[in-house]
Amino acid sequence: ETGVTQTPRHLVMGMTNKKSLKCEQHLGHNAMYWYKQSAKKPLELMFVYNFKEQTENNSVPSRFSPECPNSSHLFLHLHTLQPEDSALYLCASSQDRGQSNQPQHFGDGTRLSIL
């Protein structure tokens, strides 16, 4: 148990569907992150929230829309996705965005498949 819970664990959707990924952390952290992990490739940072404010958007297509209603919850809203968006989406949290010597705690991810 890492203290970061992601739901659903698996998601299959068509290119015209709309779905949302959910992340919840029970660690009292202030920073939350969305990553994309494709096979044999390094993790790609997508979005960063620090104290509920979005601080980074790494040129992510607008078909991915994050939402952070409070420091414990993070959502990733999906619509009109492409087959190349199929990947493992990981959520992580850390005490603060600027505390670099603190580890990031990851959830177990949502395996997303786009048909």
Next chain:
Amino acid sequence: KNQVEQSPQSLIILEGKNCTLQCNYTVSPFSNLRWYKQDTGRGPVSLTIMTFSENTKSNGRYTATLDADTKHSSLHITASQLSDSASYICVATENDYKLSFGAGTTVTVRA
């Protein structure tokens, strides 16, 4: 070009044997070097974090080394167990907060 390169891409070892994974990075200014273990179907879990002033750090049977001059790190696994089968990810931190991830080394431990 990725700023963190790991080798080998994968390796197979027999249970009880040792192995060493390599990581070279180019991030600058460098803040710290992390190793994560990722089991199949799970998220990465932190093993070690080393700042530029630390040469070695252990976590059980895992020992990480860091040479900030040559920008090289290694992760040594001692007396491997079946549960060590996983992907090991090297991460270099730049400017105190920007993480650069390697693609990982997949380790398979066989009985």
